[in-house]
Amino acid sequence: MRNVVPTSVRRWKKGVAVMGEGQSPRAGIDRKAVAELGTEVLDWRHKAVPAALHGRTAAEFGSGSVRLSDLQTPLLTLDDAALRGNVAKLAAWCERHGVRLAPHGKTTMAPALWAAQLEAGAWGITLANAAQLRVARRFGVxxxxxxxxxxxxxxxxxxxxxxxxxxxxxxxxxxxxxxxxxxxxxxxxxxxxxxxxxxxxxxxxxxxxxxxxxxxxxxxxxxxxxxxxxxxxxxxxxxxxxxxxxxxxxxxxxxxxxxxxxxxxxxxxxxxxxxxxxxxxxxxxxxxxxxxxxxxxxxxxxxxxxxxGAYVIHDDGFYRGISPFSRQNPDAEDAFVSAMHGWARVVSRTEPGLAILEGGKRDLPVDEGLPVPQGIARELGAPLQPLAGARITAVNDQHAFLAYPAEVDVRPGDVVRLGLSHPCTALDKWTLMPVLDGTADPANPSVVGTVRTFF
The missing domain is CATH 3.20.20.10 (Alanine racemase)
Incomplete structure (x- = not known):
């Protein structure tokens, strides 16, 4: 996550937010403990990481050398530019209105994101129970x-x-x-x-x-x-x-x-x-x-x-429709932008107009609305094609039902990108998520960081 705010967090590196020169001492978090998350060795415990990349540290995984096309599905990814923009927008809004922000950390349970919010001027971090408080104290909040x-x-x-x-x-x-x-x-x-x-x-x-x-x-x-x-x-x-x-x-x-x-x-x-x-x-x-x-x-x-708390990730569902920044126009320049997307492959197409995807309730949030198909590609990292008229009609634990117009060419192995609703019940399903930067290649972005959660 790079350039969240001009005076503080400069980039994502080693899986965490890293301070630039002129850092503010007001941010009460142990930056060394957060940085040490980058030394975690990735293996079978991290379902976002394919076996071919086991043995790398989180820092190596998020160094920019890995691309979206190197990953496996089902998958939840975070977007670097959206994270940076969302943190900066609310921080600036609070400053203009003379109020403080203690973002609800239970949304993400991610010390790296807490660090970015604190460096952007947050008063502190809000949590919901004693177990979450212990996580925060472990990282020096x-x-x-x-x-x-x-x-x-x-x-x-x-x-x-x-x-x-x-x-x-x-x-x-x-x-x-x-x-x-x-x-x-x-x-x-x-x-x-x-x-x-x-x-x-x-x-x-x-x-x-x-x-x-x-x-x-x-x-x-x-x-x-x-x-x-x-x-x-x-x-x-x-x-x-x-x-x-x-x-x-x-x-x-x-x-x-x-x-x-x-x-x-x-x-x-x-x-x-x-x-x-x-x-x-x-x-x-x-x-x-x-x-x-x-x-x-x-x-x-x-x-x-x-x-x-939800603003830092935002979504393409409930908060997109109700946030004060996007009620009138969800695509307004000053609106928050969804920083999360789901990716799931077609595993079955046994009826006309119906495909079964591999991602379900265990991978994607459904409590504030079903995922929304946003595009389809033959492989991860290939340009997305429109999926006009398609919708998710139901989800099981590990599957989603994709209804689509019969004239659309959908094949087993195709990858569908999904817009999601409610970050609070999205991030809790993933211990580690890749942060993508599509500046150089929007279709096949680089993994420029990781976010580690502690739910």
Whole structure:
């Protein structure tokens, strides 16, 4: 991944993002540990790597000498230019709007991508559970947000130990019972204090205290707990809607207005235990609404922090249609670009107009829409030809059903490139993915890096 932002990440090398001159010390990640991913020897455990390339390190594999045509299917690839562009676009947008970004790292679980996001100015990395936090700490991420409540005693004790050792880990709490649970476990371990944010939820949503009054009760309980410190307000609007029409935006905006009222009540009553208040919301679908409603709350001592995570990979499905940058025109110049594609061969063509591909649920995401055929070629690395009228009608564990017009010439062994929806359930199926650069040869791009995941 080269030239993500002009002052920081310059290129992909040895399977990781490598810093250029003038690197910023603000990025709290162990760049040496990330770079060491390039020394991993590739073998049968890496399903994206054909047997002919076993024995190479990730650095050698991603050095530019391997081409798309050298790989095997089924396959998921990442695009170098799209990754760079997506990271830079949201970083610049956040800077223009005076907000920070703590990207949700659970989307990729890829330290190399976290490094690129941190070097582009991210406040820290958001994660969803203690196991993911351990991955981040292994790679030296210093500032973390747990977008969840801590209830497991092992996790609470581990987080308290990490905080005592100098890490900053901010977690959430959404009930008085949850506050008591934290306090009791920390009392027993004689540990803490921990920094928590009171989470406000929306009716029909996921977690979070339901409504301003309930959230105020939680905040009061936190302030009364000797081993906790109230650092702000948190929440997630994305679970309230899956569309951006007027009906879809109404519950999102109503929720965000409740969020703002909660903060204003706490601020007016001196309800925070810190001089650096955090207000955090915002997935990858409605971050513009978050900034419109919560952005005016930003002030000295108050930071509005988005947590968008899917944007770095983006997609050709759900996020392409709902992202604030592409709702009106998915192909707009400033829109995010899908950085992931699936590749699968035809293994069977036993009925007219129906071909069976080798990639299925174990290889490709299907929870937010089926893959979309984007082109067909006789071999990997050959120019793609249009597949007008073709569609994926169903998927099994290891197969996909490709329906196509009878006049289209489809043969066993042909390769279909697939547009995918929902990066969160795409990357978790691959331990290592090649990063492609098609600058010199768009049909047969070079492998210029690798992304290693830890799901």
């Amino acid at each position: 210093e500032v973390l947000m747990l977008a969840n409540s801590l209830t497991d005693p092992q996790a609470i004790g581990w987080v308290a130990g990490q905080v005592a050792g100098g890490a900053r880990i901010v977690s959430w709490v959404d009930s008085v019972a949850g506050v008591r649970r934290l306090q009791d476990v920390l009392d027993a371990a004689d540990a803490g204090p921990l920094e928590v944010l009171v989470e406000i939820g929306g009716h029909g949503g996921r977690t979070g205290a339901r409504g301003v009054d309930a959230a105020l009760e939680v905040a009061q309980a936190v302030r009364a707990a000797s081993r906790l410190r109230l650092g702000g307000v948190s929440g997630y609007e994305g679970a309230l809607s899956h569309s951006w029409d007027e009906a879809g935006l109404a519950p999102v905006r109503a929720y965000l207005n409740d969020f703002r009222r909660l903060h204003e009540r706490l601020a007016a009553d001196g309800g925070y235990d810190t001089d650096e208040v955090i207000l955090t919301a915002g997935g990858s679908a409605y971050f513009d609404d978050v900034v419109e409603i919560l952005g005016p709350c930003a002030a000295p001592g108050v930071e509005v922090i988005l947590r968008s």
